[in-house]
Amino acid sequence: MHIDAELIWHNDFTSPTFDAAIIPGGFSFGDHLRAGIIAAASPATEIVRKLADDGKPVLGICNGFQILIEAGLLPGALLRNSSLKFVCKWMNLQIKNNDSAFTCKFERASTARMPIAHNEGRFFAEEEVLNRLEAEGKVVMTYAGENPTGTSRGITAISNKDGNVVGMMPHPERASDSSLGGTDGLKVFESMVEWARC
């Protein structure tokens, strides 16, 4: 799979002539105050917002998910893990919904294995919001079995109403090489290519 990609510096705003955007994981601004809050105010976030509004695929991975929430592009909040510790572990995931830009290449209700690595991964929203997300099929992935962070209803990836913006705590880019533990993550990127074509 070959995709032309450009790295955009957080302080830059350029005209968004892209087909998709990925906000990767990391520790933007040291996770100070709240993970993702400072980065969400960056000029580059506006590129992401424009692409999201245009229906293009936008993926936030881990810290990227936190940034999408702080930027108002996804609902809910990501709180500190209930164990109060960072967790780095390969997890079994269930694909709840394959209508999104990043899961359309998965079989519905299939399982996948990808690693998580974060301090603040406990998804939280009011009960009515969680009910709505589930009813509308906006819960994209949950943990299958063990819930390592105490996240509500095992939720580990959600999408927006149109399914083009997805935030996920697991790292698909770390599950794209069999020598590193598995290749289930590749389907996330294959889905993006498929969606962008349609």
Added chain:
Amino acid sequence: MNQTFPIEIIISNKPQARDPEGETIARDLMHKAGYDCVKDVRTGKLLLAKIEARDEEEAKSKVLAMCNDLRLYNPIAHTITIRARN
């Protein structure tokens, strides 16, 4: 007769120690968005404990003793402020 007093415990880095989190919030969030009026930001952790005691003074001194005993803060790096919430 014992009453219950809400006591605030604020733990933060000592004044002469750097506070990288406060610096980042001031510089990269507040100043970047134009809030020049902000001269300095320090961060801390707030605990609000309801303490049973005869009076407010006793409540505060019980809390101070407990903070020292349990190492709620490290006197090498942190400072604590204990005050009654009104």
Added chain:
Amino acid sequence: MLVGDLQTTLTPEELEYGRRHLGREPNALEWAMIDAEWSEHCSYKSSKTILTQLPTTGKRVLLGPGFDSGVVDIGDGYVLSLHIESHNHPSAIEPYGGAATGIGGVVRDILCMGNTPIALLDSLRFGDITKSDHSKWIMKHVIRGIADYGNCIGVPTVAGEVEFDECFEANCLVDVACLGVGRKDELLLAQATHPGDSVYLIGGSTGRDGIHGSTFASRTLTADSESDRSAVQIPDPFTKKLIMEATLESNNAGLLRGCKDLGGGGLATGLSEIADKGGTGLDIQLETIPIREADMTPIEILISESQERMLLVTKQGTEQVLHDIMRKYGVSFARIATVTSTGTISILNHGKLIASLPTSFLANAPIIQRNSRIPQLRKPTPPLKQPIDIHQTLLALLASPTITSKEWVYRQYDHEVGIRTVAKPGEADAAVMKLPNGKLAAIKVDGNSRLCNLDPYIGAASVLAECCRNVIAVGAEPIAFLDHCQFGDPNDEEIFWSFSTTVKALADFAKAASIPCVGGKVSFYNQDEVRRTAIKSSPVLSVLGLIEQPEHVTKIAFKDEDDSVISIGPTEAEMGGSEFNHLLGIGDGEVPRLDFELEIETQRSVLECIRKGLVTACHDCSKGGIGAGLARMAVAGNRGAKIDLRKSGRNLADHELLFSESNSRFLLTTNKPTELIQYLSTRGIPSADVGRVTSDALLVKMSSTDLVWSVDALRDAYCNSLQRILEPWQK
């Protein structure tokens, strides 16, 4: 020693040497700079002559000890750099900040070479956490410090070890090592070589934190240490990440001539060392140094150890490009000095000369010859009288803090970031990282304080041998090592004897095995005056190995049912220093011997077996003996085995067969047992087919008994114990 009003750690001899050499009385500022640079921590004045025994050259070695990091050539235009650091004294009083800034320091040393840090390792020693709340507190905060810092800068912490002993109660040991990779043609040295070049100070501001840190590390802990407030450093990994990116980008752009990390002794030592290495001098403008508090004195400015600062030596004419890069990342920068040909470190404050010292005088402390005395030799203990419940003992050993799984620790470390980690914590005997040229690096860190305490020579050599075995077990050839020698007060003649004997042992084994030492550290004064205890001798070693083909990577898990289990190397009745003895409260005993030739030949043969594709799983035998080794392989593979140990050692009692920590041994599995054993016998390596991998329990036949452990019971003892001790309330 008080010099005027200034408190220093200099001895009367050093003061006399200073006056004589300069031909005058240095002023207070000059004395403060000399004190910082000549501290044990920065100058190695007690240890330098002893360390020269270590072999430091080899066909791959580009830079050996004496630089910020050791550098080895791995072919295809790439190099690896490695370094080890400790933050023992700061972590003992402020464990979170002490450990976190330790990571910050070791990463800077790799960055100084122009390399990108790609892996971190931690080697930690704490008191008895089953009894001491203080040690639990220290441990939890040290690990959180390492996790928060390493995770935030995006460098994976991929391997480590934790050892527990009462002697570390007041003096924890926090060692961190770092591996970096880079292009050979972009290699930087920490030197100022060209007069006219500029020296920039980049990163954090200079404040009063960390003042006297290096002299703090060169004194034993006393009751006053708890109030040694200024010796604590505040970690700031976000700034570090910005510095990393800015420095690497500056180097890629060809702007840098040299780069130096500011650690112990601050600017005083950093500036003198780059000039000394470059054979030049520096004119330093004090007023250009950005300071946090306006009333700082020149002494405070020059010896401050504020974190996250580096020196960049830039080529004349490239300054504007450097400024642009620094501004892009928001990294503070200031041009503070010019490189000169005077051979003198001159400090000016608004044009007025306030200090002037010859570079090589300042940077080279006079060597101290210390006396040593051989301590009383220990006697072997009489054999055990009472019967031992072997079944229970294996489970107790697997649950004991030093042997038990450290999953509680490494789950807090992001060990996947960077997408290079092929062998992750718990999977194999060493971490394995992908390299840009298609090869792989194996890296491990090891120590054994109990053994080194009983016999410093055998102990140190055994630790080096074990660390090499760990690297071999993943399919790598050892190519370099780092040594970190940690001891108590060097003024104590017996302690100094232990130190020199340790170095001799390392030198002897390293020469025999042809593995060069490319760097290391010496940390003395790990001693508590209040309780009058010194730590046990604690050399900690890190071995780097190279794997040529990805197919050679070997892990420990039992893989396929019916694989044969092979025990390599004879087990002997040598329980001294073993975890078994410690569990039973036996402090003494016959330590395992180390036959250098057998050890080296065994290692090379096992590596050859792996390269020939004969091995499906491999695990070196060390702490906890064969018993712990089999248990780990079973738990990792979620499979059992049927084992007959009578062939692995002659005339041994059951507990000796299972728990002896004899050297030169491996456990491996194979689906080609005949070919494997045949090959080993042509190389003169004793081995025995001791059984088969099965689907359920671990069955072990010994001299007197046959025992069975379910894999679930092994897993519960091995994997859940640390959590039970540290967080008994968590489910």
